[in-house]
Amino acid sequence: MSAGGPGGEAVSAETANQVDAKGIGVGLIGIYIAAIAADAGIPYLIFLAGIGAVFATKMGADAVRRVCSYGIGTGVPSIGMLALGMGLISAMFGLAFGAMIGVSYVGPIVGLVVALVIGFVVGTLANKIIKLNIPVMERCLMEIAGAGVLVMTGLSVMIAGSMDFVVISEKVIVTGYIAPVFILGALGILHPFNASLGPDETQDRTLVHAYSVGAIAMVIAGVCSIAVIDPIAGIISTVVGLAIWYVTFMGFVKLVKRDAGAGYVGTGLLPPGAM
């Protein structure tokens, strides 16, 4: 048994298909609306790319939850890093491919497809060659890589205000804003399950937490975009991110109260019998 996981398939109220549909759907739609609007001269809708990244974060966190409930205890942080590693490569490949053929709008979709392929290959290697024998491994690694690519693309588009590889590489990579985006994206995917690790973990609590960490990444990306694109657009993204964070964080605390039950106390000695 892992350091806290019950071992075996995770209990879910929201099915994997629902989470994936929302993650990929909202993720891509948000990124495209934001980029098309910014290209049309309206940068104020750029926060939609951040909202897409928040939903993609949730999809990644749910996949981490499902694969890690098979007893990958200390591997949770590693799998988050793996996600963004696969995501970064695929995202940059997709955007560069878009620039190469001269149609920058195909970037996120190409990146997503590449990520799914990489995720499948990595999952197959882990299951068949290293013989981890986790039934959901291939699918979860595909989801994690897909979430990684959408988070990276969403936050990069949010900072650069464009889907053009040249603009993103100049404004996000050369300036170094890729560093907070990368690490916050990774923590958004790994932290929700890692922070809820234990046999009484519940899906709704973990996923609300994923929204809140995704919103933190959105806030920081919004702050970075103040210096890069329009300051007002950056401030709008930051404020929207803060609002999402506040609502979801309070929701998380409420679910902690629900799950801890009588154990949610202001202070006190250890429970009877524990000494």
Next chain:
Amino acid sequence: MDPAMGMGLVALMGAAATVAGCSEDLESDIGSQSNPNSQVQLAAQVGYPHRIFNKAISGEPPSNAMYCAVGAGVAMVLMSESVMSASPLIAIAIGAFVAALLNGVFSTTSYLGRNASQTRFNQYVYLDVLRNQILSLMGHAYITTFCIVLISYVMWNQNLIGHPFPFPVIALIWGLCVGAIGSSTGDVHYGAEREFQDFKFGSGLNAADSGNITRFAEAGVRSSMDNAWFCSKFGGPATGIAFGMVVFLDNWRSTAFSGWTAVVVGVVIVLVLVIYNRKVETYARKKYGPFPEYAGDIEA
């Protein structure tokens, strides 16, 4: 650059790194992150509910990389001419403050989340534990981030060292580095030494003893804050010296020498340290070990 100025910068970076290493280790000890965390996490499951802070923000390297990258990113936004051209020190201070706020949020969610997920083991969520430790965690994270972002700024600034990498990426790398050193150097002092100090040298560490880290005085008189008291005697300063030496020696060799000479000096430093470490290890084994009664036939 003037050699005296170069050496001064190297000394400044070494000093900042020493402070950063020390505060990073104490921060992770108060929160029981990484090495000790598995013992705190297991304690409730082996029948020892506890009042120790359970701060699981991934491992220390990613979490510190996050604080430092965010701190540097925010500082860079403030310093950029299109925003407010803030002075570097103020920008770094504000960036470190934002990073400390993130530390507070992530610490809170991991304490609440992990303890709520262990309800069946009678593990309570104590809000006073959260309130008492959170500000000291954030304070230590602030010091760490400030020092690391300062080092990164000195390395990145074109008039000082002029490293080709962007500012937040340098901060990310140094954040990973300080987290890794804190995790491998200082946490051993808290995780192994404090928990197992009544065990004989070389007797091995039984997994069933894991929960003990939260027992005895830790169950009442002491709190997680006292881990900082214990670890500031040795673990924190040792981490600080380790990280300070990494930063100082690495920058010293590339400032004082150039080209292949710097590479050779680096190899020599590594060799000297390897030999020295081996000497210390064999000395300790001869002096304190091996465990005399162990015959090699004890059932695990």
